[in-house]
Amino acid sequence: MADASEGRAPADAVAAADAAARDAQAAERAAEAAERAADPVFAAEQEHLSATYAKLLELGRAAARAMAELAADAAADKESMAEELATNYATWDDAMETHADFMALNRIIDGYNLSHGVQAERLAAVETLLRQPYFAKVSLRFRAGDAPKDLYLGTAGISDESYRRMVVDWRSPVAEVYYNQDLGPTSYEADGRTIKVDLLLRRQFDIEADRLNGYFDSDVAIQDSLLLASLARQRSAQMQAITATIQKEQNVVIRHEDVPALLVTGIAGSGKTSVLLQRIAYLFYRNRDTLRPEDVYLLTPNPLFRSYISGVLPDLGERNPHTLTWDEFLAPLLPEGRGVGDGAATLDDLARIDAAVAGMEFEPRDFLPVACGGVVLLGADAAWKACQKFRTAPAGPHRVSLMREELGRRLEARLAQMAATDGVQAEVAALPIEEQLRLFGETVDPVDEAEERALALRYLRDRHAGAFDVVERDEWLDVDHLALRLLGEAGLASVPWAYLKMAVTGLSEPGARYVFVDEVQDYSAGQLAVMARYFRRARFLLLGDPNQAITEGTAGLDEVRAVFERACGSVDECRLMTSYRSSPAITALFAGLLPPEVRGEVSSVLRDDVAPVVEVCADGDAHIAALARVIADARDAGGLTAVVVPWKSEAKRLARVLGDDAPPVVDGREGLPDAGVVMVPLRYAKGLEFDAVIVPDASERAFPADDLGRRRLYTTVSRATRRLTILAEGALTPLLAEAGA
Numbered sequence: 256m257a258d259a260s261e262g263r264a265p266a267d268a269v270a271a272a273d274a275a276a277r278d279a280q281a282a283e284r285a286a287e288a289a290e291r292a293a294d295p296v297f298a299a300e301q302e303h304l305s306a307t308y309a310k311l312l313e314l315g316r317a318a319a320r321a322m323a324e325l326a327a328d329a330a331a332d333k334e335s336m337a338e339e340l341a342t343n344y345a346t347w348d349d350a351m352e353t354h355a356d357f358m359a360l361n362r363i364i365d366g367y368n369l370s371h372g373v374q375a376e377r378l379a380a381v382e383t384l385l386r387q388p389y390f391a392k393v394s395l396r397f398r399a400g401d402a403p404k405d406l407y408l409g410t411a412g413i414s415d416e417s418y419r420r421m422v423v424d425w426r427s428p429v430a431e432v433y434y435n436q437d438l439g440p441t442s443y444e445a446d447g448r449t450i451k452v453d454l455l456l457r458r459q460f461d462i463e464a465d466r467l468n469g470y471f472d473s474d475v476a477i478q479d480s481l482l483l484a485s486l487a488r489q490r491s492a493q494m495q496a497i498t499a500t501i502q503k504e505q506n507v508v509i510r511h512e513d514v515p516a517l518l519v520t521g522i523a524g525s526g527k528t529s530v531l532l533q534r535i536a537y538l539f540y541r542n543r544d545t546l547r548p549e550d551v552y553l554l555t556p557n558p559l560f561r562s563y564i565s566g567v568l569p570d571l572g573e574r575n576p577h578t579l580t581w582d583e584f585l586a587p588l589l590p591e592g593r594g595v596g597d598g599a600a601t602l603d604d605l606a607r608i609d610a611a612v613a614g615m616e617f618e619p620r621d622f623l624p625v626a627c628g629g630v631v632l633l634g635a636d637a638a639w640k641a642c643q644k645f646r647t648a649p650a651g652p653h654r655v656s657l658m659r660e661e662l663g664r665r666l667e668a669r670l671a672q673m674a675a676t677d678g679v680q681a682e683v684a685a686l687p688i689e690e691q692l693r694l695f696g697e698t699v700d701p702v703d704e705a706e707e708r709a710l711a712l713r714y715l716r717d718r719h720a721g722a723f724d725v726v727e728r729d730e731w732l733d734v735d736h737l738a739l740r741l742l743g744e745a746g747l748a749s750v751p752w753a754y755l756k757m758a759v760t761g762l763s764e765p766g767a768r769y770v771f772v773d774e775v776q777d778y779s780a781g782q783l784a785v786m787a788r789y790f791r792r793a794r795f796l797l798l799g800d801p802n803q804a805i806t807e808g809t810a811g812l813d814e815v816r817a818v819f820e821r822a823c824g825s826v827d828e829c830r831l832m833t834s835y836r837s838s839p840a841i842t843a844l845f846a847g848l849l850p851p852e853v854r855g856e857v858s859s860v861l862r863d864d865v866a867p868v869v870e871v872c873a874d875g876d877a878h879i880a881a882l883a884r885v886i887a888d889a890r891d892a893g894g895l896t897a898v899v900v901p902w903k904s905e906a907k908r909l910a911r912v913l914g915d916d917a918p919p920v921v922d923g924r925e926g927l928p929d930a931g932v933v934m935v936p937l938r939y940a941k942g943l944e945f946d947a948v949i950v951p952d953a954s955e956r957a958f959p960a961d962d963l964g965r966r967r968l969y970t971t972v973s974r975a976t977r978r979l980t981i982l983a984e985g986a987l988t989p990l991l992a993e994a995g996a
């Protein structure tokens with residue numbers, strides 16, 4: 256029988272080691288605290304922080320109090336004015352006086368709303384800043400001989416009650432000197448002017464609420480300590496803002512002038528998505544009074560990615576814009592029930608459509624009846640008659656919009672006709688009480704024929720609301736028939752179908768002011784052309800990495816440029832070549848998979864490093880055993896690990912063979928856990944990152960030695976931040992040997 260103490264010995268040893276480690280950490284903390292106490296700069300900065308924090312609390316309380324008072328005053332004023340308001344329309348003068356009284360009341364209410372908005376914004380800024388009042392300080396001399404001015408930079412800006420700037424917003428013009436990282440004489444742009452300053456000090460802070468953990472005085476020659484600290488943190492299930500550590504080349508994109516189209520290409524982990532979100536926040540700030548989240552669209556690869564990034568803008572004090580996947584964007588443009596398809600379409604496909612539409616004329620069979628719930632309200636001949644009425648306008652968007660209005664009028668007229676019938680009026684009379692309340696806001700008992708008709712018309716408009724949608728959405732136009740007639744194609748795929756409909760009807764979203772497309776390399780040229788046409792007045796920011804194109808048939812960079820040059824007139828470009836996500840060893844491995852001419856340009860941020868582990872297993876059993884082992888090790892190591900599989904089917908197969916050891920499969924709908932091991936098909940791992948990545952089978956079967964295989968492998972391994980384990984059954988794909996793994 257085994258001695259019980261045998262089993263305890265190692266546990267005791269572990270406990271002793273843990274205790275020793277804890278003691279060492281406590282001693283280290285005490286030493287650090289003593290060092291800080293002796294550092295006058297630390298003490299002064301802590302004092303400034305404590306004072307700022309206390310002031311923020313005070314300002315927050317004052318704003319909340321002001322809002323409560325405003326609400327009470329507004330309610331009282333409204334009540335007393337409403338009492339005094341005598342509505343009198345007897346004579347023209349009376350009517351004018353009543354009108355003036357109403358306007359005065361509205362102005363007072365507007366005034367209250369405005370003040371309320373100002374206080375609410377202030378309270379929001381305080382809330383943001385209480386998490387971290389600021390992250391940096393710059394000392395600037397504006398004119399020789401002047402005393403330097405200290406500015407503290409934070410996620411939001413705020414002034415005290417005497418308008419003294421306590422914290423400067425990171426997006427304000429002067430903050431540019433912090434991001435440009437040039438100590439000494441430098442400059443920034445404000446209101447179209449170049450302002451020259453001398454940057455005497457650039458100090459970064461590690462701050463949590465009112466506690467200063469450390470400060471770093473930096474210049475270009477030394478490492479960015481705050482960046483290193485930020486990169487050393489464990490990944491979380493949610494992307495974090497990078498406000499405090501935005502790098503110079505990233506700042507160029509974030510603060511880029513407002514151009515029609517900006518294409519940002521960058522290697523994996525170079526911060527493209529981070530920069531995109533920071534730019535949205537920047538644009539909201541710079542266009543505070545005119546740009547609303549409703550005017551901005553963000554196209555993301557999948558719902559998992561959307562949930563991964565969803566917290567960044569709210570943390571920056573901004574609302575998220577419309578955030579859509581391609582399927583969510585396209586589905587509403589297609590007839591109900593029609594699938595969005597695979598998105599494949601070339602520019603040639605679309606050029607053929609443009610050519611066919613250019614010289615077209617409508618014919619009677621291009622039109623469909625307007626129906627709702629199986630009831631035909633306007634026959635197909637109605638659209639044809641409308642078409643004839645406006646035949647002098649060229650067949651295309653202008654004529655279609657005239658026809659749409661005409662059909663709307665005809666539909667109204669048709670409903671009015673129906674409302675005059677005894678049958679419909681009897682239906683209204685028989686409506687249950689709840690239905691009457693829903694439709695009319697009261698129970699009804701019409702006194703004369705006119706009232707009967709009016710009620711019947713309201714009833715019909717509600718019942719046939721779908722018909723108005725059919726008219727508005729131009730569903731009276733038979734796009735399938737047009738495709739057959741003009742292009743000779745039956746069953747046109749979804750992308751050309753949507754493009755044809757746009758070309759003929761002018762279907763678009765002209766209210767969109769900015770459109771951001773992440774992972775732009777994943778779209779076909781046809782998909783991009785549809786976006787460019789749909790958001791025809793928008794400015795585009797396109798971000799991507801041609802080496803992460805993981806499916807065939809997507810647009811190369813030249814095609815991306817061609818689509819947007821045509822749509823927007825010009826395309827400006829920026830490149831990001833430093834990997835912030837992955838450790839130097841992992842970056843070196845995936846850089847080896849890049850075309851030789853790009854490899855040399857890649858860099859990473861120097862930090863502690865663990866070399867990737869590569870293990871080749873002789874047969875299937877050894878392979879599964881190794882996989883189970885590395886998954887168990889990853890669970891013990893903590894953090895979030897992804898077993899990234901090339902396909903969903905492979906996830907299913909591995910789940911079967913691993914049995915109880917299999918990690919849960921993430922299929923793109925639900926979010927990621929904070930820690931543990933998950934199995935993720937490459938398609939959903941796109942854009943995400945994990946503390947550790949396990950590539951379960953890096954054989955040639957999974958990653959054929961061709962260009963697509965190379966890009967898929969590059970995308971897979973570049974999801975790892977610090978640990979990478981590559982297994983293979985049989986032999987490794989030659990791609991890895993070429994990459995020097």
Ligand SMILES: Nc1ncnc2c1ncn2[C@@H]1O[C@H](COP(=O)(O)OP(=O)(O)OP(=O)(O)O)[C@@H](O)[C@H]1O
Pocket residue numbers: 482485486495496497500501502505521522523524525526527528529530800803835836941942943944973
């Ligand atoms: N300036 C920075 N400071 C701190 N962290 C940064 C910075 N830039 C990027 N990162 C971090 O690097 C990681 C990768 O960033 P991000 O996902 O934006 O890169 P990407 O270029 O979109 O990657 P991919 O193309 O692989 O999807 C993130 O964890 C991000 O927070």
